Amino acid sequence: MQTRLKTFHVMPLLRGREAELAADAERLLNDGVCTDVACMMTLVPEGQPAVNKAQILGERFTAFRDAFKGDRSRIGILAQATIGHGWTPDEPAAFQKITRTDGTPAYQMCPLDTDFQEYIRKAFLHLANLRPAFVMIDDDFRLLNGRNGCYCPLHLAEIGRRLNRTFTREALLDVLRQDESAAQVFDALLLDSLLQLAGVIRDAIDAIAPGIPGSFCTCYGDTRHANPIARRLAGAGQPRIVRINNARYLSPEMRSFQHRMYHGAVQIAGLDPDTIILAETDTCPQNRYSSGANLMHSHYTGSILEGCHGAKHWITRTRTYQPASGEAYREVLAKYHGFYETLFQSVQASQPVGYAAAVLPTRPPFNPPPERFGACGSARTWGSVLGVMGLPCNFARMPDLPALLTGEDLEQFPDDDVRRLLANGLLLDGGAAEKLCRRGFGAALGVRAGPWDGPAVSGELWGDAFLGSTGHYTRLVPEHPQTRIHSMLVHRQSGVSEALTEIGPAVTLFKNAQGARVAIYAAGLGSQQNLTTFGFYDEDRKRQLVELLGWVCGQPVDFYYPGDAEVYLKLRRFGDGRYLLALFNLGHDPLDTIPLASAYRISAAHMITPSGTWRKVALADGALQTTLLPAQPKVFRLAVAGAAMPA
16 A cells, blocks of 8 residues: 655746756755656657657757756656647648548547557667656547547558558448447547557667656546556556546636546556555646646645655746746645645555445546547436535445435446345435436335436425425326325416415435435436525535435534535544544635534544644634635544434
């Protein structure tokens, strides 16, 4: 098990600034901001004939390393572009380009082009002779996310050979849309194309210096391809290192924070268990007009909580020397480097507790071109609700815990996984119930679920509380005498009508044959960005969710934030019974104290300080006596006394 975080600092090779960049790298290593320095080389070919960029950039690398006074075993190379990110240079190279579905070329090299392979081989032979500490391949090395495959003559010829027929681009696209087996063959070809080029890189390095480790940066939709590519690039006896794609650059707000954390968690779940996983703490284009330093701090903190073992920090302007633009990033990473290490150790020593707000698939779903190429996880999870309400929002890979599922989630899980989830207890939205019934699981739900066929739903009646409409509903018909109706859908003639007509169950409760509890909402999850679907985002709905989660779990929610500020909360438990509680303020309002609701009595509370020590925090009137500022995370260790009160 990895015991320390591994962090890469991406650094440009700017001619004439070697001394300043070397001093900066030494400072970052000494301050604990990074463990390694990745010198950036954009190797995507340019010009006819192609410019020998490896030689030019290699000279700059050598000049920087000569100026560097620290440990040279920390200085490696980031091949920031090989295939290409898509930017067209002033003088394009003549290699075969990736062809898009519409027949137009992208400025990205086809990995099957043998002339391009030779260009790459010579480049990495030269770079290996420089004996860098490592070589990392950036995330342009892909054929799914943002690519949608390649339909150039080389790929058309090879897929024709594999499927024993001749294809035009249009004919291939028609077949891929209709024939799943052909899509599998084409996907295998895309992966083989990348592995062939990865082999060219690795073989070139091994011919000179086989001890140089290789690492890889993947993208969200390409997670299925990441494991074999990382294995091919790593080198004999070297650990596999993969940087996931979870950056938040150009995202100044925090409302999407939990979505991006889920994206990262899905990728982590799809990687081999022994992989060293790096977060993408990329502030592109590397100044605070794009991403604030505190936002980066929150992002890195959240990434560690999801299971990252470090990060690839990109906190330096790359095209020109502008050191002031990176100073705030450096200050916050240096200030909190002890915090990150303590948090990492705490995550390694704890497990998610209570329930899973979203279940992560055991392997990435098949997302072939030309329709599903960008997908990896679910388009909508319960995290969109719980993740802003201050209710525990853990994402877990097939946990032995109750879980929450949406209709979009279910596409990822085969029947065997569904049976396992049903045996642990579920809270479902209407779309999930409909899909489970269509797949033959209705008996385990206690209802028949189908499309809504009644009058307009004006709202939901739960005791004395009237809950607003979410905009989309499912018809729930109880099918078992033990099915209980928890709340009702209602219709009213107008907005001023006092008479409410009950038109069907809003929530049903059922204990299935395996003894697990299943709660089902007729409602589908609505968007926080749309007033007509805002029905889940209010205090009464939050009270209802707390009640339903307690019922499904058979015990009350361990801890949650009871107020109405936008708070993202992660909850884990150590082996000794203490809790690890992380809270992020996603809103614009500072919290002077942090209220906590719990069925337990807290006997001791400690908080991780920036230096990484645990400091005692006072608790008064049910609130932790510390602030939580906008975009700020804080992490606590809580000890409790006595057993929980019953749900």
